[in-house]
Amino acid sequence: MDESGDEPAEELFTLIAAHRTTVREGLGDERYALLLARLDALAAVPCGDTMAVRRAYRYVCHVLLDLPYDHPVRDAVGALRLTAAPPGPRVAVGARELTALLSAPPSAQPGAALGTTDELLGAAALSADEVRARFGAEAPARGLIRLPDPVGGDRYPQFQFREDGGSPHEVVLEINRLLLADLDPWGAAAWWLSGNTWLGGTPASLLGQLPDERLVAAATALAEGD
Template identity: 40%
Template sequence: MALADLLGILWEQWDEVQQYLDEPTRARIQELLDAPGADPERTARRIARLVNTAVPEGHPIRAALDDSVRYSRGSAAARISPDDLARRMRALVVPAAVQASDPPVTPPADADDWLLDADHVTAADYRADGHDPADPDLIRLTDRQGTVRLPSFQFDGASGRPLPLVVAVNRLLDADDDPWGVADWWLGANAWLNAVPARLLGTPGERSLLAAARAEIAEW
């Protein structure tokens, strides 16, 4: 599914769809629209999953999202650029007054604020260095002022690029959907490893990290 096709569907049916979206879902959709990353089609699929989770089973929007070809022919998606559609959708998802005054995402009520004290780079600085802070394989923590922080242990100190091992673990633990939980896994003491996982990066002990992450999943 192309991002333009998805946005066209949502634009056409927003009055119906928006009644099913709670504020966290609206905020997450806006975050994805603000930073679609290097793979807009993947972003489109993620937005589609958010919408499909929110609307009732059997709702027509589910079939519409699964039939992007039918909607792309002669629809708004075929006539309007993805950037224009994204601007329109942002205005629908979060009204301008709210966008101006409130951060798009805040920590959950039970967030461990100590995680925000870890060494990090802000999303703005990471983007300024030529990298993509919206990469779904990265941990992104938003503080109560709306600043997005990316814990520094995820990156190669020389290049600034994500460490492949960290990406593999983050993907396995689903950092995109549970950044706080995955940050806690990396930065907290781990009984299986008898160590803090992030401190093993760059040491011989890092060979055990993937196995420890799989063991974590097995306990869920």
């Protein structure tokens, strides 16, 4: 495990993002608003102040303990050793991106139209072996959405790759970074594969049809919570 403590924090944030709808329902309006405030405070802590980072991260976890006992996020928080090494500098980035995701209206959130893991895993994708066969040892995994499938292994949604030669779309890599796909691959995949009222269709189907700038602007609006 990363000694900085980033890995468990990233895993927790990924779990929160994947279950954001039931997190909102389980906490209720008042406690959900407190969660957003705690995440915002964590994002604002200077990364070099390890004690303040640890304290702010604990406050986030304490709010999540108000979830029902059988909620997977509460289970994860209960399993964490909160006295372990404090989260590292990446946790502030993760908290900022998670706050933007959770603050979006439900109709604008990435998973509003297509959000279950089964639905996302059912979309056309390349397997990890196919990606390695296509790109060799230097597979361009960084910046790509990788969905872990416990049955079939990792899957890379196919819309990310050009049909001619199969190299990744540069705009996809740019938007995946905006959506913090390495932290929340499910949320990023759902944004690409769900209907978007701003764009008039699913972003993945509009690659090459709309200017890249419009796709980036739509993703930026979500990432910044506009």
